[in-house]
Every structure is written in structure tokens, then in C-alpha cells.
Amino acid sequence: MNAAQEISPVNSSPRRPVDSLDTPVRVSPEGPAPVVAAEPPKLTVKNLDAWYGSNHALHGVNLTVPPRSVMAAIGPSGCGKSTFLRCLNRMHELIPGARAEGTLLIDGQDLLSRDVDPVTLRRRVGMVFQRPNPFPTMSIRDNVAAGLKLNGIPGNHHEIVERTLRQSALWDEVKDRLDASALSLSGGQQQRLCIARALAVQPEVLLMDEPASALDPIATAKIEDLIHELKERYTIVIVTHNMQQAGRVSDQTAFFYMGDLIEVGPTEKIFTNPSEKRTEDYVTGKFG
Amino acid sequence: MAPDTHTDKVYEAELAQLRDRLLVMGGKVEAAMAGGVRALTARDPALAEKVISGDKDVNRTEVEIDDMCRRLLALRQPAASDLRFITTALKIVTDLERMGDLAVNVAERALDLSHSPPSRPFHDLTELADLSASQLGKALDAFVERDVKKAEEVIADDDLLDALYSRLFSDLLAYMMEDSRVIRRATSIMFAAKQLERFGDHATNVAEMVVYMVRGTDVRHPGSRGGEGAPVPTV
Numbered sequence: 001m002n003a004a005q006e007i008s009p010v011n012s013s014p015r016r017p018v019d020s021l022d023t024p025v026r027v028s029p030e031g032p033a034p035v036v037a038a039e040p041p042k043l044t045v046k047n048l049d050a051w052y053g054s055n056h057a058l059h060g061v062n063l064t065v066p067p068r069s070v071m072a073a074i075g076p077s078g079c080g081k082s083t084f085l086r087c088l089n090r091m092h093e094l095i096p097g098a099r100a101e102g103t104l105l106i107d108g109q110d111l112l113s114r115d116v117d118p119v120t121l122r123r124r125v126g127m128v129f130q131r132p133n134p135f136p137t138m139s140i141r142d143n144v145a146a147g148l149k150l151n152g153i154p155g156n157h158h159e160i161v162e163r164t165l166r167q168s169a170l171w172d173e174v175k176d177r178l179d180a181s182a183l184s185l186s187g188g189q190q191q192r193l194c195i196a197r198a199l200a201v202q203p204e205v206l207l208m209d210e211p212a213s214a215l216d217p218i219a220t221a222k223i224e225d226l227i228h229e230l231k232e233r234y235t236i237v238i239v240t241h242n243m244q245q246a247g248r249v250s251d252q253t254a255f256f257y258m259g260d261l262i263e264v265g266p267t268e269k270i271f272t273n274p275s276e277k278r279t280e281d282y283v284t285g286k287f288g
Numbered sequence: 289m290a291p292d293t294h295t296d297k298v299y300e301a302e303l304a305q306l307r308d309r310l311l312v313m314g315g316k317v318e319a320a321m322a323g324g325v326r327a328l329t330a331r332d333p334a335l336a337e338k339v340i341s342g343d344k345d346v347n348r349t350e351v352e353i354d355d356m357c358r359r360l361l362a363l364r365q366p367a368a369s370d371l372r373f374i375t376t377a378l379k380i381v382t383d384l385e386r387m388g389d390l391a392v393n394v395a396e397r398a399l400d401l402s403h404s405p406p407s408r409p410f411h412d413l414t415e416l417a418d419l420s421a422s423q424l425g426k427a428l429d430a431f432v433e434r435d436v437k438k439a440e441e442v443i444a445d446d447d448l449l450d451a452l453y454s455r456l457f458s459d460l461l462a463y464m465m466e467d468s469r470v471i472r473r474a475t476s477i478m479f480a481a482k483q484l485e486r487f488g489d490h491a492t493n494v495a496e497m498v499v500y501m502v503r504g505t506d507v508r509h510p511g512s513r514g515g516e517g518a519p520v521p522t523v
Contacts, residue, residue: 244365271367273504283367285294 040108042067042235043088043205048102050083050092057083061102061261063254070227070236072250072267074243076287079256081239085207088237089125090118106205123151126198130210132190134182134197141178143193147201160200167233168196169226188219192226199230206230208238212245224249243283247271255279299364306356306377307432310384313349314428317387318421320346321487324394325417328480329409333402339395346388353381369501376501380431383490387424390483390490397476397483407473408463412456413481419449420484423491430498442495443507449488456481 041064050058058080065071073081086092087100090112104112111121134143144161147153161178165171170192174185182193191211198206208227212220227236227249240246246253247267254264255278263276274280281287294300320339327336357378360366366374401407423442430438457478464474499507506513 243367247367272371274368280368284370285296285299286292287295 039067041065042069042106043237044103044105044108045088046103046105048084048087048100048104050080050087050100051098052083052095053097057259058087058100059259063261063264065235065237065252067235068231068233069251070231070238070249071252071254071264072246073237073239073254073256074241074246075256075262075282077241078258080259081254081256082209084254084256084261085127085209085237085239087112088205088207089122089127091122091127093118119151123147123201124203125205125207126201126203127207127209128191128195128198128211131214132187132194134185134190134193136181136183138182139179140174140182140185140193143182144196144200147197151201153201161196164196164199167199167230168192169222169229170196186219188215188222191215191219191223195223195226195230199234203234205235205237208236210240211238213241220245243271255282257282302356302360302364303370303373306353306360306374309349309353309356310377310381311428311432313346313353313381313384314424314431316342316346316349317384317391318424318428320388320391321394321417321424321484322421324391324398325414325480325484327395327398328401328477329414331398331402331406333399336395336398336402340392340399343388343392346385350381350385353377357381372501372504376431376497380494380497383493387487387490390487393483394480397480401473401476404473407470407477410456410459410477412452412459413477413484416449416452416456416481416484419445419452420488420491423449423488424494427491427494427498430495431501434498434502436499436502439495439498439502443492443499446488446492449485453481453485 043065045061045063048058048061049056061080061084063071073084075081083092087102088104090100092098092100100112102112103110106124110116111125135146138146141158141161144164145157148155148157148160162171162175165174170189173189174180174193177184182190185193191214195206195211212223215223224245227238230236231251238246238249250267252264253267253270255262255270255274255276257278263270263274263279265275269275270279271283274283294303320342323335323339323342326332327339357374360374364370423445426438427442429435430442460474460478460481464471493508496508499505
């Protein structure tokens, strides 16, 4: 027996040794802390409320969007995500009886202040809509240049048209027919044309309201690929009903429900381990 | 507000079916190891043969569960707790299959030993078998009940299993030193004991995945994610 006690079992378990060889470790159940960019946010939204008449559609939303990143807003119909998006370039107030209150800062400057001209704001914050809406009577070229002309922006429009069509990944497909009608393009091409039109006035922020919901999967993939490229230059906020799309394109995801911002966080976290039960229920399909 | 079930009832049923198949597989593995140990202690070669042939069924269930998981991932694009549940299923099915193999190993030793004269009983072997079986049972309960506390108990109790194995190991060594004629038999028992100890390790793996599934935090291998939690260098 004495001799036996001197011999210890061979390799009881590589993972849980009987004789602990483990070096003491600091256990961090949450994993490494995310690397926080030192850069100040591009967009800061503080206590944003919005109404349609007496209907209080958005309740005190607070969030920030870092520069050159994509934020996706998700949530069921009527949750306030589109209202939120439309507040960001003051399109919300175009609806009769609609109003918004709160602070919206771009690079620290308040853009909801009454001193700011909405037209100037919309040059800095461009918008792309759900259905491609090129100007039907205009050529491809004129569609892109429309915003420049409207804003009285001087300069070589041809150069800007080419640059923005390249940025929106449409140039190679339309360079030989710039004077053709915008309606000669496919739905996906029309949507990229609308993105080019929004980019021509050199905005800083690009808002996208379900930009691919009317498109087939291939055209959708092209838009999503484009979003990845545009992110290098622009700050993007996208509203989408397609949660997989939010997962594919965004860095952060904001979940809205019944006018409240329920949760905002890194997209990976929202789709693997959200903090709020309502977010969990929504992304796993337990609503209604 | 929202009910705790998926709006899509077919999806809900598919997830429930996956959980049920895993439990059935866990039950088969539990029974296989119990059978292997009984065949060993009761010197029952017929039972040992039954355990060995039964492993095909366990393997089939593994393939079936793998297919279910792949189908769910491809067709449902699961998120959040559903995603964690399915990836957990994919991982623990491998542990369960391996546990089935360990039961087969024990059954093979039982066959071998049934041809030799009986050796003296080792109380610790039975205890080891009971504890490793209860570890799997508890891990599976934790999985079904999404019970982190129970899973953590399984993780902690693995040390008991290791201590028991260590004691049995020493006992068997002493037994062999006293009488060299028993070396062959004692080595077989030692081998079987090792299978039980490993069985417990796999139960611990299952429990660790349950913690991940419920909490979304990985409790395995602290420090292996980035620099955080890495061993603190001692000067």
C-alpha cells in the first residue's frame, strides 16, 4: 500500500487534473471588454420624442452612432423605427400635425434647432427610400446631378456623376448609357442610382429606409455589399424588417418596440445574447 | 406581453423535437454505461454484448441530431437563445456519442473479465459508476430545465469523481503488488475506471455548455479569449 501511494494516476484528465497544474487565472465570464473607439460619435440623439398629432410615437430615445459605422434599427411595424429615421433629417415634420422634440447632434452641432435650415440638414443627412424613386422623366446622369443643381452646387457635374456612380457600384453598368432614362434600369440598379443621387451632394450621414425590401436577393446582396463599402466614408443608419440583413450589414443594432428604444448594442450581442427579454423575444420570433 | 413560445408553431415544434432527441440519446448513453458496469461487476457477457451492439443506435441518433441542427441553422436562421440552444446541441451531441463509446469500452473489459476468475469487489468502482451516472443525469436535467445552478454543481462535483478515481487507482496498484497473478484483471478494472472518470469529464462538458446556453457566457478555459482573464504572470 505504501508503495502504491507513491504512484499517482496517469493522466486522470487533461482538462481537470487531479493534481492541479492550473496557474491561477482571472475569470472573466463576460470575455474581453470591447475595444471602444476613442473617436467622438458622429450622431448623438438625446431625449428624442416624436408625435403624430396626439399620438406619442417615439418616447425619449437616446443613442449614439460612431462615425463610419452602420446602425440598424429593427422592430415590428409601428415600433417607431421609421419615425426615428425620419426625425434624423427632419422629414418627420413634413407630415401634417407631426412634430419632434429633443436633441440631435451631428459632430456636436444641434440639427433640430429651429435656426438650422432643413434643406441644409438634408444635404448633410441623405436618405434612401424603400422603393427606388428615381425622377422618371430624367436621364441617369440628370438623376445623379439633380441634387447638385437643386442645391446650386457649382463645379464639374460630370466628374461628380462618375465618382458617385462608381461609389454606388453602378458605373460599369451604366457608363455607356448615361443619357438613357432612369426607368430603363432594373429595380436594383434604380435603387443604386438613388443611392448615387443621395451621395452626389456629399452627405455625412446616409439614412436608408428598408432599401432592399423591394429587391430580389441578388440586387439585395449588391446593396448590402455597397453598404460595406460606403461605411468607409459615411455613417449609415438603416431601418430593416429583415433581421438577417441587420446581422449582415450593421455594427450596432437598435431594437424599438411601441415607441421605446428597448436595447441598443453591438449587432453580434443583440443576435446572440441580448440583455432585454423583449429583444430576445423579437429576434427569436416569439412576438404575436 | 410576448408569450414564451415562438409565433411559428412548426419552428417551436422543431426545437422541442431536437431537445427531445438529445434527451433520448442521453438516456441511451446513461443506460449503456450502467449496463457496461453491471456486466463488469456481475460478470455478465450477454449484457456486455448487448451494450456493444447498442452503440450503433447511439451513433445513429448522433447523425440524426446533427442533421436536425444543420437543417434548423440553414432554414430558420436562429438567433439569441435559439442559436445558443442549437449550437449547444451540436456540441453536446459529440460528448454524448463519445460517452457511448466509453460504455462500449467498459463492456469490452467486462467480456474480457468474464473469462477470468472473479477478483475481489472494489467498492469504489461502484461508487465511481454511480457518481458518473448521476453527473450525466444532472447535466441533462440542467439542460432541460435550463438550470445554471445544477450545471455548476456538475462542474464542481467533477473533483469528487477525480478523487474517487485516484483512490481506486491506488487500491488497484496495491492489489497488483500483493499478487502479480491479478495484474491482468486489475488492469482491466483500472481501464474501466478510467472510462468512468472520462465519462464524468464529458458530463462536465455538457454542463459547461448548459451554462453557455442559458447565460451566453463561456465558462470553459478561462483566459482563452483575447488577453482578458489570461494567467497573471508571477514575478
